[in-house]
Amino acid sequence: MSIKVVVGAQWGDEGKGKMVDLLSENADLVVRFQGGDNAGHTVMNDDGTFKQHIIPCGIFRKDCVNLIGTGTAVNPDVLLGEIRTLQAAGISTENLRLSESAQLVMPYHVTLDECMEETGGIGTTRRGIGQAYADKFLRKNLRAGDLKKTDTLKAILDDNLPFINAQLGYFGLPAVNSAELLEKCLEWGRRLSPMLCNGFELIHSYIDAGKNILFEGQLGVMKDIDLGIYPYVTASHPVAAYAAVSSGFPAAKIDEITGVVKAFSSAIGDGPFPTEMNLEESAVLRGSGAHPDDEYGATTGRARRIGWLDLAVLKYAHAVNGFTELALTKLDKLDTLQTIKIATAYLVDGQAITGMPDTDELYRLEPVYESFDGWLQDTSSCMDFESLPENAKKYIVFIENRVGIPIRYIGTGPSRKNIILVK
Numbered sequence: 001m002s003i004k005v006v007v008g009a010q011w012g013d014e015g016k017g018k019m020v021d022l023l024s025e026n027a028d029l030v031v032r033f034q035g036g037d038n039a040g041h042t043v044m045n046d047d048g049t050f051k052q053h054i055i056p057c058g059i060f061r062k063d064c065v066n067l068i069g070t071g072t073a074v075n076p077d078v079l080l081g082e083i084r085t086l087q088a089a090g091i092s093t094e095n096l097r098l099s100e101s102a103q104l105v106m107p108y109h110v111t112l113d114e115c116m117e118e119t120g121g122i123g124t125t126r127r128g129i130g131q132a133y134a135d136k137f138l139r140k141n142l143r144a145g146d147l148k149k150t151d152t153l154k155a156i157l158d159d160n161l162p163f164i165n166a167q168l169g170y171f172g173l174p175a176v177n178s179a180e181l182l183e184k185c186l187e188w189g190r191r192l193s194p195m196l197c198n199g200f201e202l203i204h205s206y207i208d209a210g211k212n213i214l215f216e217g218q219l220g221v222m223k224d225i226d227l228g229i230y231p232y233v234t235a236s237h238p239v240a241a242y243a244a245v246s247s248g249f250p251a252a253k254i255d256e257i258t259g260v261v262k263a264f265s266s267a268i269g270d271g272p273f274p275t276e277m278n279l280e281e282s283a284v285l286r287g288s289g290a291h292p293d294d295e296y297g298a299t300t301g302r303a304r305r306i307g308w309l310d311l312a313v314l315k316y317a318h319a320v321n322g323f324t325e326l327a328l329t330k331l332d333k334l335d336t337l338q339t340i341k342i343a344t345a346y347l348v349d350g351q352a353i354t355g356m357p358d359t360d361e362l363y364r365l366e367p368v369y370e371s372f373d374g375w376l377q378d379t380s381s382c383m384d385f386e387s388l389p390e391n392a393k394k395y396i397v398f399i400e401n402r403v404g405i406p407i408r409y410i411g412t413g414p415s416r417k418n419i420i421l422v423k
Helices: 016-026 076-088 107-118 129-137 144-148 150-170 178-195 199-208 240-247 279-286 311-321 359-364 390-403
Strands: 002-008 029-032 041-045 048-052 065-068 096-099 212-220 256-262 265-267 305-307 325-329 339-348 351-353 366-373 407-411 419-421
Touching: 002 016, 002 240, 016 041, 016 212, 016 256, 016 325, 016 407, 029 199, 048 076, 065 199, 076 178, 096 178, 096 199, 107 129, 107 150, 144 150, 144 178, 150 178, 199 212, 199 240, 212 240, 256 311, 279 305, 311 339, 311 390, 325 390, 339 390, 366 390, 390 407
Parallel strands: 002 212, 002 256, 029 065, 029 212, 065 096, 256 325, 325 407
Antiparallel strands: 041 048, 265 305, 339 351, 339 366, 407 419
């Protein structure tokens, strides 16, 4: 048996979808364990190019069961739309499961998210994820299993809607039509019931049977609600330990933790970003948006903010998650750069600091950079470490040595095939 967790080591958008698609070849069960459709995982394989927002990226393996887990927030309309897209491409969704305990993102959550962003938000994707999680902690939200229980569903809506309508009224919006919403929920229930399951029991049945389980995280440690750049964070925990917490098994059972790190840095939304480049510097790395792996959000299409690789962030991510291996993605994006920088430390008021500063301090600090000569060669056709340009190997070894974790995977392009496995 093996339990592996794949998580982001930066701000999100590191290439986790590609890694889960690759690693799911050996998985019996893939579990998406947190977040909602507020981020996308892009997968390019023999079936085509897909942007997964809530369905786990193991769905392309016919012998692999895929669970949308208890820790997620699920918009049923988005989920059903994603199912249709996969089925239209000839991808079976028979092995897709949805935990009955997963939180639901309701239409009013999306509306409230949009209103809050319009009146001074933090740059969210306006998908209602934060509002759904807020209602979760107010103990006022619907869960996926409630869609099967008409009386329970009606009672929860009757109890919740006065509070929701008061919020909508604050923004000058009309109240929710309870009858229409109830009918919508019942229709969701009819369509989603075949995939509903007890997520806890499903995961434990695979653990007890000695099967291989792969947990798929969303976003990265710098967006964690507790450990990230608060308040410019997501509403859940994109860290390895939360795979165990949200699924209900001991964290000690986790065997491997793969930290996915982009060969540079990127971020979407507001908040501090210490190594951010100016627009001219970042243009080459960002691309035009014409290609699936250009630096534009898979969910919103917004241009990502681009920066140099930040070892302070990477070391912090390792301290939080306890990586057993790293996957370095998008190395090929650096192929045309004459000089490449890595931030190795931070200065505040001229003084070196250790650890990860608080959000306000991150605005004030000055990164200390080490510069590397670029390799000015195409790496997309490299099939092993030895075939990489010498300067690319120096860059990789420097990162590995400074973080103290082996880099086992090197991404050299967007496809499943564009990855070097390092022994």
